[in-house]
Amino acid sequence: MDLDFSPLLDSWRFLASGLGLTLALSAAAVLCSFAAGLLVALGRLYGPRWLSVILVFYIDSMRAIPVFVVLVWIYFAVPILTGHTFAPFWAALTGITIHVAAYVAEVVRAGLTSIRRGQAQAGYALGMSTAQVLRVILLPQAIVRMMPAFGSIVSVTIKDTAIAAVIAVPELMRQAETLAGQTYRPIEIFTAVMLIYFVIIFPITRLIDRFYGRVAHLGRS
Amino acid sequence: MTAQPRKNADRAPMLVYKDVRKRYGSFTALDGVSLHVNPGEVVCLIGPSGSGKSTLLRCTNGLETLDGGEVLFEGKPLPKSDVEMRGVRQRMGMVFQNFELFPHKTALENVATGLITVKKMPADEANRRAMALMAKVGLSDKTANYPSNLSGGQQQRVAIARALAMEPHVMLFDEPTSALDPETVGEVLNVMRQLALEGMTMIVVTHEMSFARRVASWVVVFEKGKLLEEGPPTQIFDAPLKERTRDFLSHLGWDG
Numbered sequence: 001m002d003l004d005f006s007p008l009l010d011s012w013r014f015l016a017s018g019l020g021l022t023l024a025l026s027a028a029a030v031l032c033s034f035a036a037g038l039l040v041a042l043g044r045l046y047g048p049r050w051l052s053v054i055l056v057f058y059i060d061s062m063r064a065i066p067v068f069v070v071l072v073w074i075y076f077a078v079p080i081l082t083g084h085t086f087a088p089f090w091a092a093l094t095g096i097t098i099h100v101a102a103y104v105a106e107v108v109r110a111g112l113t114s115i116r117r118g119q120a121q122a123g124y125a126l127g128m129s130t131a132q133v134l135r136v137i138l139l140p141q142a143i144v145r146m147m148p149a150f151g152s153i154v155s156v157t158i159k160d161t162a163i164a165a166v167i168a169v170p171e172l173m174r175q176a177e178t179l180a181g182q183t184y185r186p187i188e189i190f191t192a193v194m195l196i197y198f199v200i201i202f203p204i205t206r207l208i209d210r211f212y213g214r215v216a217h218l219g220r221s
Numbered sequence: 222m223t224a225q226p227r228k229n230a231d232r233a234p235m236l237v238y239k240d241v242r243k244r245y246g247s248f249t250a251l252d253g254v255s256l257h258v259n260p261g262e263v264v265c266l267i268g269p270s271g272s273g274k275s276t277l278l279r280c281t282n283g284l285e286t287l288d289g290g291e292v293l294f295e296g297k298p299l300p301k302s303d304v305e306m307r308g309v310r311q312r313m314g315m316v317f318q319n320f321e322l323f324p325h326k327t328a329l330e331n332v333a334t335g336l337i338t339v340k341k342m343p344a345d346e347a348n349r350r351a352m353a354l355m356a357k358v359g360l361s362d363k364t365a366n367y368p369s370n371l372s373g374g375q376q377q378r379v380a381i382a383r384a385l386a387m388e389p390h391v392m393l394f395d396e397p398t399s400a401l402d403p404e405t406v407g408e409v410l411n412v413m414r415q416l417a418l419e420g421m422t423m424i425v426v427t428h429e430m431s432f433a434r435r436v437a438s439w440v441v442v443f444e445k446g447k448l449l450e451e452g453p454p455t456q457i458f459d460a461p462l463k464e465r466t467r468d469f470l471s472h473l474g475w476d477g
């Protein structure tokens with residue numbers, strides 16, 4: 001079998017633009033799902049009972065439905081139901097965020113509840129409000145403790161952006177498919193794509209682990 | 222027994238407990254406790270584990286709600302509203318058995334955090350005050366350390382400084398030396414003794430009988446959620462009125 005990597009050399013700009021979009025979508029999805037997941041966790045832990053019932057249902061659903069299905073549903077069903085079309089990028093961002101936020105929420109909840117009661121009591125004893133105890137004492141420790149789990153969520157989120165290809169978001173995977181179709185060089189192109197994902201994600205997870213090793217003691221009460 | 226006048230008995234009491242009751246499910250942790258604490262007194266609470274001593278402290282600063290009776294602080298019942306209770310808590314310092322320092326903050330930040338977060342004091346002023354308190358507990362050279370880099374005794378001294386930063390009117394100590402290595406117990410007790418000399422009102426749950434004997438102005442013996450006996454240390458340690466007080470003390474190895 002002879003391999004020919006010249007299509008990559010000729011069309012690297014095409015793939016690079018896909019990579020740019022992959023990175024943008026990943027960054028936006030990570031930010032949005034962490035913010036949303038934090039709110040969901042706080043709502044579940046500190047909100048009124050009806051809210052936590054709804055949020056538990058949401059979390060359970062997201063853990064039971066493939067992100068692929070969520071994304072396709074948002075892209076095709078939401079316009080029919082609401083009459084508003086969704087640009088593919090925004091549909092992908094929304095779908096991935098809704099899905100990943102549920103996992104983030106569970107991690108945040110586990111982090112918060114793992115901190116022993118005396119820490120909150122020490123804050124209350126100083127005269128802090130519940131919001132201050134959360135912000136000043138519990139969340140900083142929880143975030144440190146959650147870091148390894150956050151690392152996995154970040155890598156899963158970046159990988160999940162590849163399924164945005166199915167709704168024609170011109171991100172890395174979609175560009176690769178197009179290029180492979182045009183050049184008949186799927187092996188070379190998809191090998192390159194695999195390497196690109198690895199080269200992005202591997203250092204990120206390693207860095208997070210490394211950083212966690214440095215700061216772990218800050219979360220140990 | 223010749224009755225000794227109790228310290229500052231002529232002044233209005235700092236804390237009054239009237240028939241305080243607390244249940245956890247069907248278990249009665251406090252079964253009608255009545256006592257009072259005068260300003261400037263050091264009241265030691267002693268008694269077997271599980272007798273309700275910690276529960277009484279937590280009922281004092283509202284970390285637990287009462288099921289009956291009432292607690293008066295500086296003449297007023299503990300407020301029901303959360304906002305007012307936070308104001309009361311600022312005037313009560315609490316020191317925990319496990320220190321409960323905030324692990325993500327340096328020693329100095331631990332001491333300053335109440336001033337900054339609760340009293341909204343500017344950071345540089347709060348840090349100056351925190352620095353002075355670190356000096357007071359003998360830890361000027363450890364201000365930048367995280368709790369994980371301090372010995373147990375040092376952590377507990379930081380915790381005392383953290384509570385003192387709020388300028389409390391009363392300090393509540395819940396077995397402050399029980400989690401410490403024997404060689405660091407003394408440094409914490411010394412800080413507490415110094416505070417007592419300065420006239421701080423203190424309630425101290427402790428198993429350190431020699432501390433109670435020497436520093437307490439009043440000793441309260443708990444048993445099964447009830448007050449078994451109270452009196453000056455000379456009475457409790459040398460001539461207890463109750464046989465079970467004597468049993469408890471001899472159980473701890475106290476030979477009078």
Ligand SMILES: Nc1ncnc2c1ncn2[C@@H]1O[C@H](COP(=O)(O)OP(=O)(O)O)[C@@H](O)[C@H]1O
Pocket residue numbers: 245248250268269270271272273274275276277
């Ligand atoms: N949050 C709680 N829930 C249930 N039981 C509790 C709780 N706190 C304390 N207790 C029980 O109340 C009793 C008194 O506890 P505590 O005040 O801690 O005793 P002490 O400090 O004298 O050792 C113990 O038997 C304990 O098991």
Ligand SMILES: [Mg+2]
Pocket residue numbers: 271274275276395396
């Ligand atoms: Mg106790």
